[in-house]
Amino acid sequence: MSAPKWIRVYAGPVLVSLVLVGAVAGAVYLPSDKDAAKADGCRADPAAIRAIRAEQILTQNPRLTRMDEAVEGLTCGSPSSFGSVSRRLTKPPTDTGxxxxxxxYYAQLAQRSGWKPFEYSNYLYSATKETGGCPWWFLLRAEGDAYQLRVMYQPAGVPASDCAWAVDEPIFLQATIPIGK
Structure with missing residues (x-):
C-alpha cells in the first residue's frame, strides 16, 4: 500500500524547511562564544592592553619594515583563556632580510626593555615579562612574506590559577574574538 500522493509531494520540502528553521533558530538563540566569555567573567583588560601597546617590541621595527595597526583579541574558555595584542610586520619585496x-632585532630590543627570552622556542623568538601575576608572553613568528608579533596576557576576571603559559610556551592561536579599541 503506498502513501497518499500529497504526502509524497510535500513531505520532503516540509522536512527540509523544518531542519533549516531549527538550524537558524539554534544559531540565533543559542549563546555565542562572546556570551559564554561574559558569563564566565573573562574579559579584556584595558590597563594591560594600554601597557602592552606601549611596549617597545610592539612600537619599534627594523629599518625598511612596516608595522600594521595593532589588533586586539580575546579567547575565553578551553583549553585556556588569554588576551592578545598583535601586529603584522611587513618588509619590502626587494629586502633580503x-x-x-x-x-x-627583537631579541635585543626585548632584552633592553625587560623581557626574558624563552630558550626552547618553537617560534623565531619568544620571551616573557613579569607583571606581578601571569606573565606577558611575546611571540614572533614568520607568516609568509611577513612576521606576526603577538603579546599574550591573562584577561581580567580569569583566576590566577588559570595561567596556562606560566612555564610552557603558549600556542599561537588564530581563533580569537576581536575586541574593540
Whole structure:
C-alpha cells in the first residue's frame, strides 16, 4: 500500500524547511562564544592592553619594515583563556632580510626593555615579562612574506590559577574574538 500522493509531494520540502528553521533558530538563540566569555567573567583588560601597546617590541621595527595597526583579541574558555595584542610586520619585496635578522632585532630590543627570552622556542623568538601575576608572553613568528608579533596576557576576571603559559610556551592561536579599541 503506498502513501497518499500529497504526502509524497510535500513531505520532503516540509522536512527540509523544518531542519533549516531549527538550524537558524539554534544559531540565533543559542549563546555565542562572546556570551559564554561574559558569563564566565573573562574579559579584556584595558590597563594591560594600554601597557602592552606601549611596549617597545610592539612600537619599534627594523629599518625598511612596516608595522600594521595593532589588533586586539580575546579567547575565553578551553583549553585556556588569554588576551592578545598583535601586529603584522611587513618588509619590502626587494629586502633580503632573513627571519634570523628580525629575530635578533627583537631579541635585543626585548632584552633592553625587560623581557626574558624563552630558550626552547618553537617560534623565531619568544620571551616573557613579569607583571606581578601571569606573565606577558611575546611571540614572533614568520607568516609568509611577513612576521606576526603577538603579546599574550591573562584577561581580567580569569583566576590566577588559570595561567596556562606560566612555564610552557603558549600556542599561537588564530581563533580569537576581536575586541574593540
Amino acid at each position: 632573513s627571519g634570523a635578522e628580525v629575530a635578533r
